[in-house]
Amino acid sequence: MKFTSSILLLTFVCLSQPSAHAAGVDIQAAIQKVMQYPSGVNVKAGSYIVELDGTPGNTNIQAITNSVASSFTSNFAPSAPKFTIGKHFTELFNGFTLHANKDFDPIQIASIPGVKRVWPNRIRKLQYQASPTNITYPYLHHATGVDAVVQNLGFTGKGVKIGVIDSGVDFNHPELGNCWKTFGCMWQFGADLVGDDFNPNDPVPVVKPGPHPMDCMGHGTHVAGIIAGQGPQVIGVAQDATMGMYRVFGCPKNGTEPTTSDEFIIAGVEAAYKEGADIISLSLGGGGWPEDPTSVACSNMVKKGIIVVVANGNDGDAGLFTAGSPGLGHGVISVGSVDNWNITGNAIDVVSGAGTKKLLASTPANGDFPFVFENNVPLVTVVDSANSKLGCATISQDLKGKVALIQRGNCTFNEKAANAQAAGAAGVIVYNNAPGMMSPSVTDPSVTIPVVIITQEDGAYAVSALASGNVTVKAPKSNVATVPATTGGEMSDFSSYGPSPELDIAPIVSAPGGNIYSTYPLKLGGYISMSGTSMATPYISGTAALFKQAHPKYSVDQLRQALSTTAKPRSDKTTGKNIHPYWSGSGLVNIFDAINSRVEFSPSALALNNTMSGPLSSVFGSMMGYFPRWSVRRVSIKNTDPHKAARISFSNSVADSLTPWAADGTFNPKPRVWPADTTAQTGWSTMPQAYAPELHSNNLVGPGQTRNIAVVITAPYGLKDSERWFYGGFLNFTMSWGDKSNGASSFVIPYAGFNGNYRQLDVLADPSEGFPLLADASGNVTTAPVTEKTPQVFNFRLELPSRLVSITLQDSKKKTMGYLPGGYLEYVSRNLQTPETFMYSAVANGTVFKDTLMTQRVKVPAGQYQINLNALRPLGNPKNPKDYQAWISPAISFA
Numbered sequence: 001m002k003f004t005s006s007i008l009l010l011t012f013v014c015l016s017q018p019s020a021h022a023a024g025v026d027i028q029a030a031i032q033k034v035m036q037y038p039s040g041v042n043v044k045a046g047s048y049i050v051e052l053d054g055t056p057g058n059t060n061i062q063a064i065t066n067s068v069a070s071s072f073t074s075n076f077a078p079s080a081p082k083f084t085i086g087k088h089f090t091e092l093f094n095g096f097t098l099h100a101n102k103d104f105d106p107i108q109i110a111s112i113p114g115v116k117r118v119w120p121n122r123i124r125k126l127q128y129q130a131s132p133t134n135i136t137y138p139y140l141h142h143a144t145g146v147d148a149v150v151q152n153l154g155f156t157g158k159g160v161k162i163g164v165i166d167s168g169v170d171f172n173h174p175e176l177g178n179c180w181k182t183f184g185c186m187w188q189f190g191a192d193l194v195g196d197d198f199n200p201n202d203p204v205p206v207v208k209p210g211p212h213p214m215d216c217m218g219h220g221t222h223v224a225g226i227i228a229g230q231g232p233q234v235i236g237v238a239q240d241a242t243m244g245m246y247r248v249f250g251c252p253k254n255g256t257e258p259t260t261s262d263e264f265i266i267a268g269v270e271a272a273y274k275e276g277a278d279i280i281s282l283s284l285g286g287g288g289w290p291e292d293p294t295s296v297a298c299s300n301m302v303k304k305g306i307i308v309v310v311a312n313g314n315d316g317d318a319g320l321f322t323a324g325s326p327g328l329g330h331g332v333i334s335v336g337s338v339d340n341w342n343i344t345g346n347a348i349d350v351v352s353g354a355g356t357k358k359l360l361a362s363t364p365a366n367g368d369f370p371f372v373f374e375n376n377v378p379l380v381t382v383v384d385s386a387n388s389k390l391g392c393a394t395i396s397q398d399l400k401g402k403v404a405l406i407q408r409g410n411c412t413f414n415e416k417a418a419n420a421q422a423a424g425a426a427g428v429i430v431y432n433n434a435p436g437m438m439s440p441s442v443t444d445p446s447v448t449i450p451v452v453i454i455t456q457e458d459g460a461y462a463v464s465a466l467a468s469g470n471v472t473v474k475a476p477k478s479n480v481a482t483v484p485a486t487t488g489g490e491m492s493d494f495s496s497y498g499p500s501p502e503l504d505i506a507p508i509v510s511a512p513g514g515n516i517y518s519t520y521p522l523k524l525g526g527y528i529s530m531s532g533t534s535m536a537t538p539y540i541s542g543t544a545a546l547f548k549q550a551h552p553k554y555s556v557d558q559l560r561q562a563l564s565t566t567a568k569p570r571s572d573k574t575t576g577k578n579i580h581p582y583w584s585g586s587g588l589v590n591i592f593d594a595i596n597s598r599v600e601f602s603p604s605a606l607a608l609n610n611t612m613s614g615p616l617s618s619v620f621g622s623m624m625g626y627f628p629r630w631s632v633r634r635v636s637i638k639n640t641d642p643h644k645a646a647r648i649s650f651s652n653s654v655a656d657s658l659t660p661w662a663a664d665g666t667f668n669p670k671p672r673v674w675p676a677d678t679t680a681q682t683g684w685s686t687m688p689q690a691y692a693p694e695l696h697s698n699n700l701v702g703p704g705q706t707r708n709i710a711v712v713i714t715a716p717y718g719l720k721d722s723e724r725w726f727y728g729g730f731l732n733f734t735m736s737w738g739d740k741s742n743g744a745s746s747f748v749i750p751y752a753g754f755n756g757n758y759r760q761l762d763v764l765a766d767p768s769e770g771f772p773l774l775a776d777a778s779g780n781v782t783t784a785p786v787t788e789k790t791p792q793v794f795n796f797r798l799e800l801p802s803r804l805v806s807i808t809l810q811d812s813k814k815k816t817m818g819y820l821p822g823g824y825l826e827y828v829s830r831n832l833q834t835p836e837t838f839m840y841s842a843v844a845n846g847t848v849f850k851d852t853l854m855t856q857r858v859k860v861p862a863g864q865y866q867i868n869l870n871a872l873r874p875l876g877n878p879k880n881p882k883d884y885q886a887w888i889s890p891a892i893s894f895a
């Protein structure tokens with residue numbers, strides 16, 4: 001009854017004037033509970049995730065939703081807003097979802113006692129991209145220790161249940177069991193939660209789950225093969241694991257990729273939990289915070305003892321602070337991607353006077369037209385009417401029955417292909433104009449000849465062969481070439497960077513994810529290679545299953561620390577320097593070392609936050625003659641060998657420092673790297689240092705014993721403070737037990753922090769970058785007064801995530817008039833580089849709102865005003881005005 005009465009009150013309030021809010025309900029408090037994302041973030045309109053106080057399962061959600069529903073329908077129909085209650089979450093997230101029409105006011109729900117927060121329902125995508133080649137060579141597991149575990153220890157994931165939340169699986173695939181839930185089948189649990197026609201962006205999404213989570217788009221089938229492909233082509237990491245699949249994506253429609261919403265991600269996670277999954281694998285997500293609902297559900301899953309593995313994201317191109325939710329959930333294992341060592345893919349034989357050479361070709365740009373030539377076909381270099389080899393203008397040569405060799409650049413693949421086809425060509429080989437491979441894209445439906453790309457180097461070979469005589473090409477169906485990837489074992493460029501907004505290290509660990517060959521739905525060809533942290537994530541889920549079989553009693557934390565401390569840091573191929581933990585976590589997984597480890601470290605990563613400033617105390621100060629920033633952390637080292645003492649040898653493996661800012665203060669998506677960038681320092685400088693002084697006098701830890709030692713870490717000295725560097729490295733503990741039995745002997749604990757006071761960093765773009773910017777609707781800067789018909793758009797750019805951003809209008813006496821429409825945002829991600837995520841906007845159109853939820857409108861009287869932007873700095877307290885970075889616009893006039 002209690003809830004019903006609150007609802008009655010609130011409904012009344014809502015249907016009458018806002019001033020009636022007084023009667024005992026703290027509207028301001030309710031408003032603060034409604035979370036809003038910036039305009040660039042894709043959310044489902046009218047759809048909410050209601051988070052309740054207390055722990056999942058201890059609240060009678062049915063009672064709350066029943067009373068919400070009945071009070072609206074019985075008392076206020078038909079004028080009351082229409083809504084439906086969606087899912088109840090009772091295991092991992094305390095709350096429910098609600099879908100309403102546009103008149104629905106979320107304050108109504110936020111005001112109910114027991115409601116913690118009301119969140120928008122975010123739309124999410126998968127974390128993958130097409131790979132340039134179909135890799136037909138089974139990717140090798142020796143670099144990750146998987147081969148050694150399977151061959152020497154015999155663990156294959158048997159008895160371990162892995163639940164995947166994805167686009168479904170083609171379980172009819174011969175390498176994926178060709179069975180569903182039958183006796184002895186690898187697939188024993190899971191369900192379709194959405195159906196083929198589900199699209200969260202539809203006004204009323206169609207949710208018609210089928211009887212099985214059959215995959216129509218391919219991603220989930222690819223992920224499944226990485227975990228448990230049965231061979232012969234795809235050898236999964238944990239071939240004997242018991243698999244579950246929860247399908248939360250519909251089918252691609254009209255060429256657009258399916259997406260899902262937070263609601264179904266949480267539903268999938270809860271379903272996998274209820275069916276007893278030991279490990280949950282999520283190759284999805286996107287920019288976010290640990291407070292986001294999906295992150296909270298995953299954090300709660302970890303608390304219940306379930307291993308949660310999540311993609312760190314594919315926004316590496318956008319640089320630091322791109323790690324996403326739910327990967328940022330507490331205790332979640334977020335995964336970065338390493339490029340595969342070998343690329344094996346479709347080959348083209350080039351036959352010339354010099355002999356035959358196999359060139360690796362990309363997957364055809366237009367999938368329906370495979371580049372297959374069973375017999376030799378002449379190859380010709382095109383010369384177009386612009387007298388170039390680019391094929392961007394009309395080609396007058398007769399290319400009938402020939403393959404055209406065209407240089408990449410200046411126009412689209414569509415145009416090149418169409419010009420070659422018009423000249424009669426039977427196929428097109430484009431050669432790259434930059435190092436590396438790529439996926440060309442031909443979308444013009446009138447192009448019906450195959451188009452592939454080869455490397456710049458191979459292109460030069462073909463061009464020079466043509467210069468000295470006739471050349472033919474041949475590409476039989478199963479022609480493959482294996483070439484070493486120039487980036488093998490390195491971090492994939494697309495792999496997102498940490499840290500979290502609170503400076504926690506992300507990802508935790510990395511796995512092969514760039515150019516991975518795996519299973520694909522039979523209808524779509526059966527096999528393909530894809531790239532993404534989407535592919536690295538199931539790899540780690542598989543290794544977690546091997547670990548779980550080896551150590552069934554270990555906690556999630558023990559597993560997480562073992563995977564992390566035995567991983568192998570990555571290095572930069574050019575400089576040989578260690579890659580920063582914010583990109584690679586601890587580095588490439590080595591599951592053999594993790595399983596055999598005889599040491600447990602706690603904590604397994606050191607997020608240093610703000611390093612204190614020197615000088616050091618006399619104990620440590622004598623070690624150095626300079627005054628760096630420093631911090632002291634304690635690390636416990638447990639020797640789990642019951643019989644032998646271990647000797648600890650300690651060293652510091654420094655990593656490159658990173659900054660997203662150029663020397664002039666402007667933003668640089670690709671982080672600058674020091675010491676490669678020597679302009680970063682002021683003369684004399686040091687790398688970060690780490691000392692473990694207590695190990696000098698005693699470096700032993702007895703059998704079954706734990707040592708708890710202090711580690712002093714000093715930030716690099718001499719780096720320019722103005723350039724705002726993030727430094728890091730690895731504490732390197734080499735343990736010896738005086739025996740030769742197998743097991744890792746070197747362990748790393750990544751450490752990272754900010755060289756200065758992180759709390760004082762600006763979150764807004766440097767003014768020299770042209771932001772914030774007030775412009776008219778077409779982007780022109782104007783002095784015309786703001787009216788309803790001539791609004792101005794207020795654009796701003798966040799270079800760091802911000803917990804809270806508000807944009808208000810103040811009059812000439814600095815009195816606040818209210819919030820601009822779109823001017824109150826919480827848990828805001830950093831702006832990235834894509835057009836949709838480049839900046840955030842609010843509108844100045846003559847209306848402001850008294851409340852952060854934009855319900856109480858105020859018409860602004862004519863006059864001069866200023867826009868006041870306040871963005872909370874890192875780790876700031878929302879209640880402390882001093883913790884905000886403020887920006888006040890020049891005066892603008894409102895007519």
Ligand SMILES: *[C@@H]1O[C@H](CO)[C@@H](O)[C@H](O)[C@H]1NC(C)=O
Pocket residue numbers: 140143341342482
């Ligand atoms: C790359 O391929 C070669 C030849 O097939 C093979 O010998 C080598 O082991 C592969 N490297 C890795 C790291 O898989």
Ligand SMILES: *[C@@H]1O[C@H](CO)[C@@H](O)[C@H](O)[C@H]1NC(C)=O
Pocket residue numbers: 254
């Ligand atoms: C499919 O996409 C095309 C082009 O993007 C668009 O014109 C068309 O309306 C779409 N059809 C449907 C059914 O959405």
Ligand SMILES: *[C@@H]1O[C@H](CO)[C@@H](O)[C@H](O)[C@H]1NC(C)=O
Pocket residue numbers: 386387388390410
């Ligand atoms: C191709 O583009 C480059 C760079 O924009 C330009 O210098 C060159 O003239 C162009 N070539 C042709 C043939 O259009």
Ligand SMILES: *[C@@H]1O[C@H](CO)[C@@H](O)[C@H](O)[C@H]1NC(C)=O
Pocket residue numbers: 378469470
């Ligand atoms: C090269 O090909 C052309 C026509 O395709 C032919 O006339 C010519 O004889 C060939 N040259 C040689 C050296 O085979």
Ligand SMILES: *[C@@H]1O[C@H](CO)[C@@H](O)[C@H](O)[C@H]1NC(C)=O
Pocket residue numbers: 134346363364367370371520524525526527528529
């Ligand atoms: C690569 O795989 C895709 C998906 O199976 C398929 O459509 C394509 O034909 C393959 N490419 C070749 C050259 O086999």
Ligand SMILES: *[C@@H]1O[C@H](CO)[C@@H](O)[C@H](O)[C@H]1NC(C)=O
Pocket residue numbers: 502609610759875
């Ligand atoms: C980081 O440092 C600030 C003070 O500078 C402190 O308030 C905050 O709690 C610290 N955060 C962590 C995670 O240690």
Ligand SMILES: *[C@@H]1O[C@H](CO)[C@@H](O)[C@H](O)[C@H]1NC(C)=O
Pocket residue numbers: 569651653730732733734746748
């Ligand atoms: C850790 O130390 C061992 C022994 O000196 C060394 O072999 C290893 O390369 C070091 N690890 C890193 C990441 O530097």
Ligand SMILES: *[C@@H]1O[C@H](CO)[C@@H](O)[C@H](O)[C@H]1NC(C)=O
Pocket residue numbers: 776778780
């Ligand atoms: C914006 O500026 C461009 C070029 O300066 C001009 O062509 C356009 O008409 C302007 N738009 C408006 C709405 O004034």
Ligand SMILES: *[C@@H]1O[C@H](CO)[C@@H](O)[C@H](O)[C@H]1NC(C)=O
Pocket residue numbers: 788821822843845846847
């Ligand atoms: C101003 O913009 C807000 C948000 O888009 C809208 O709700 C409001 O109706 C607009 N006001 C005017 C006067 O156009």
